[in-house]
Amino acid sequence: MKISRTTLISLGMIALAVITWGAVVLFANGVRAQRDARLLQIAYSQEIALRENISIRLHALARDTKSLREKLEGIVQVDVLGIVNMIEGVGKITGVKIKINDASPGASWRQFSAAGAPLVQEINFLVDMEGSFPSLMHTAALFEKLPTPSYVQSLELGYLPQSGDNLRNKSEVWHGTINIRALSASDVSS
Numbered sequence: 001m002k003i004s005r006t007t008l009i010s011l012g013m014i015a016l017a018v019i020t021w022g023a024v025v026l027f028a029n030g031v032r033a034q035r036d037a038r039l040l041q042i043a044y045s046q047e048i049a050l051r052e053n054i055s056i057r058l059h060a061l062a063r064d065t066k067s068l069r070e071k072l073e074g075i076v077q078v079d080v081l082g083i084v085n086m087i088e089g090v091g092k093i094t095g096v097k098i099k100i101n102d103a104s105p106g107a108s109w110r111q112f113s114a115a116g117a118p119l120v121q122e123i124n125f126l127v128d129m130e131g132s133f134p135s136l137m138h139t140a141a142l143f144e145k146l147p148t149p150s151y152v153q154s155l156e157l158g159y160l161p162q163s164g165d166n167l168r169n170k171s172e173v174w175h176g177t178i179n180i181r182a183l184s185a186s187d188v189s190s
Contacts, residue, residue, distance in 0.1 A: 078148045079186040080123060086146050087127060087180065094139045096131035106181065120183050124153075129176040133157070136176045143180055150182035 078086075084100060091098030106122030127143075129136055136157060143152050160173045 078182075078184055080184060083123065083125070083146075083148060083150070083182050083184065086148065087125060087143070090139055090142045090146075091129070094131070094135050094142065096129050096135050096139045098139075099128040100125055101128055102126040120185060123182050123184055125180040125182065127178045127180060129178065130160075130173060132172060133159075133174045136174050140176070140178060143178060146180075146182070148182055148184075150180055153179040153181050155179075 080103060084103065087100060088098055090096075102125070104124050104126075106124050129139055131139070140152060140155050143150075155176065155178045157174055157176045160175050
């Protein structure tokens with residue numbers, strides 16, 4: 001069995017073509033691997049740059065808000081007795097009889113405190129008031145503007161009728177119940 005020269009040349013050309021295609025495939029895979037590695041490096045570099053940018057912005061924000069945060073901490077540092085004194089002081093200013101019936105703890109936020117104590121505690125005050133209608137309304141308005149983070153949650157007013165001849169000598173007496181919620185950094189146990 002003799003193989004002719006053209007057959008050998010043809011087989012050699014086929015083998016050369018297969019080897020060439022194999023080289024092309026290997027070269028394409030190498031180029032693809034380099035491209036993927038380059039894209040991965042670019043993505044990693046962008047992620048590092050983004051993290052650094054966020055860190056720089058966070059530090060700038062912390063630096064720029066330092067005085068505001070210190071003021072806020074000073075405002076919230078008012079303890080429960082300080083808030084009670086503020087509430088009673090409003091009654092003295094407006095001439096309304098004030099009686100604080102209840103001061104109970106509300107929600108607290110512990111996630112920011114390193115010592116485990118509440119960073120900020122909400123305190124609910126239930127206050128009874130007695131006086132004229134305008135003075136009760138003025139008192140309620142002042143409770144809305146206490147110099148501590150607080151708000152009036154509810155206000156109920158009612159007229160207390162007077163009896164007998166004392167009606168002409170006395171002004172109208174109104175009764176009010178107000179629920180005030182305030183924030184404090186002091187720990188209040190239930």
